[in-house]
Every structure is written in structure tokens, then in C-alpha cells.
Amino acid sequence: MKREGLLYVISAPSGAGKTTLCNAIIDLFSELGQSISFTTRPIRAGEVDGVDYYFVTQDVFKQMIAAEELVEWAQVHGNYYGTALKTLTDARSNGRDVLLDIDFQGALQLKKLDLNVVFIFIAPPSFAVLENRLRGRGTDSAEVISRRIENAAVEMAQARWYDYIIVNGELDQAIAELKAVISAQRCRGDMVFPWIEQQFNVE
């Protein structure tokens, strides 16, 4: 008996190490894949339509919004990004688990739907560590780093409504915790009981 796929939403303040954690965990679970978003931004060299994103025109994207085909979307620097409901329902019915790496606004949009989503928040261990990591990247100006730290201070309050919070101090421990959270979902009563009912003819 095939189980339903599960949806995992992972959000984090910038610099918490979300991308590294997501990549590590996708390598660990063969049936777990990253959700492919729709976007109106131009395709870049090396990107593949249907792999990196589904690349669509602004008209198509706006039609999808109007038809309520997107469970979450946002406009960033004039380009639209969003997740289609169909992407999620297809994965679920095929027993595939999907990881959605989305920001707090997108996560909140999803939270309002009744989609059996597991919400995971990645937190830095402290503001000091967050600042060090952002500086260490060497990609952002001091001003941008300050703004990211200020944002993080606000974003930490969002952790309140997440199902799980992984504090990413030691990467290996954070990976182990994220792995445990995902493994545990597969043992959830609502995931396993349909199998029990069938196997033991429970009435």
C-alpha cells in the first residue's frame, strides 16, 4: 500500500544555513524532492525549464493567480515566483515528499490551506553567529548585512507557529535533527494507520 506524499515547508532568516540543510536532506531521502516553482524571470544560461523552474510569461502567471492555481506567490524585483497547487497534489498522490524552500509570507499563505504540511523553521544559534556567517560569505555590503540582521530579529518571531524548529549551530547535528523530523513524519499515526487497517482487517 502506497502512502501519501508529505509536504515540508522550510523557512529561515537569511544566513541560518537553510540551503545547505535542504541540499543535505534531499541527498539523504531518495523519495524527497525539492518543489519546482513557476517564475516569470528570464531563464539563465545553464537553467532547464521544468527542472530549475517552470518558466512562464507574466500573462500566464497572472492567469494562474486569477484561477487560484497557486498556493503561494510573491513578486520580487518585478518578477513573479510561485508554487502551483497541482505540483503539490500530484506529488502527494504519487507518494513523493516535497520540500518547499519558501519565505515566511509564502509559508503563511500555505498555512492557511489545509494541506497536511509540516512547517520547519531553521534558526541560527544567535545573532552573533548569524552576523559572522553573513560577513563570512563576503557577498553582501555592511549595509545589506545590517538589514538582514534587522530582518532576522523580526523573522525569529515567526518561529512561533512552525511545527519544528531546528537550531543550526553545528551543521551535523542540525542535519541529524532534520533527518529525525522527516523520518518521524513517516511513523505518524495518520500516515501508518491506513496500512494497519488493511493489513489487519481493522473494522
Place this chain on the structure above:
Amino acid sequence: MKREGLLYVISAPSGAGKTTLCNAIIDLFSELGQSISFTTRPIRAGEVDGVDYYFVTQDVFKQMIAAEELVEWAQVHGNYYGTALKTLTDARSNGRDVLLDIDFQGALQLKKLDLNVVFIFIAPPSFAVLENRLRGRGTDSAEVISRRIENAAVEMAQARWYDYIIVNGELDQAIAELKAVISAQRCRGDMVFPWIEQQFNVE
């Protein structure tokens, strides 16, 4: 900041491998201990009061029932067995996690209280495997085995209201799953957010 202790209730049909799993998991988590029950049955050679059980008289036990000091209790072969609320609340406030190995009736009594308990059901992979295991023990008569199988058929329906179901086919995998379930609870939002609030001055 010290976190609250968590309570784990583990139930299973006879022969599902619960005791082996409980012992394995207690060895894995240093801050996890088995709950010590109160009983009126006579102490046996080698047993220690306050370690194996708290041994009390029937009068004391009945007073505890009357004073509603027990979260669950049962009478088996004329002896009383029960778990004191104080055992659980003390462990919780000391940040110690407690494993309660109790039957479905006891678990249901606990379910009705609001104690932040994680309910875990250990299931055999099939009736055939269950029967083989019960026969393999060599301790029960054919009649007793038949009765245990019949009970199991009824008990499997109880899995419906458990938070997690561990199907114990391969012992190593079942241990890994139980470990993941326990590790995951420590990442639960309600367990970690108080730390986040303090660490990041979340308002």
C-alpha cells in the same frame, strides 16, 4: 534554559516486541527513563523498592485512587498497578523524559488528561509474525497464544488514536524509527520556541 521533560506512552499487543524496543531506546537517550509504577503486589527477590516499583499496601493504593493521585491504574490478578501524576509532573519540571510502558486502557486514561504526552503504538508486521514470535518464546500454551492473537486483532484498532505507529518488522529499523520519533519531539516548536524567545528577545 532547561526544557520541559516529555512523556512517552508506549503500548503494543503482546508479542510486538515492545519491551525490547523500550530497553533499546532507554539505552540511546541518557535523559530518558522508564516511569516507576506503584503496585500492591509483593516484592520479589532481587527487586528494589523505588527502582522496580514503589511497593505499597492496598490501603495506601486505594487512598491514592480516592485522592486522584494516579493518572492510570489497573487491577491484574488481584494486584493493583498504577502511575502517579506526581511521578510525571516531577520528571517534567526536572527536564527528564519519561517512558511509560502501559496497556491500552491505561493509555486511554492518560489520553483524557492534558499532559503533553506522545503516544506511540508498536505494531507487529502481520498476525503470522506475531504468532511465530509468541510460539518462539516457548512460554505460553497454544490456548494462551490463541487468546493473545485474538486480543491483538482487537487491539490493532486502538492504533487509530496514537500519535505514532512503529511497525516492528526489522528490529534495527524499528529502533531507528523510535529514535527518530523521540529526537523529533525535541525539535518541536513548542519545545524550542521558549528558548528562541529568550535567546533572540522575541516580543
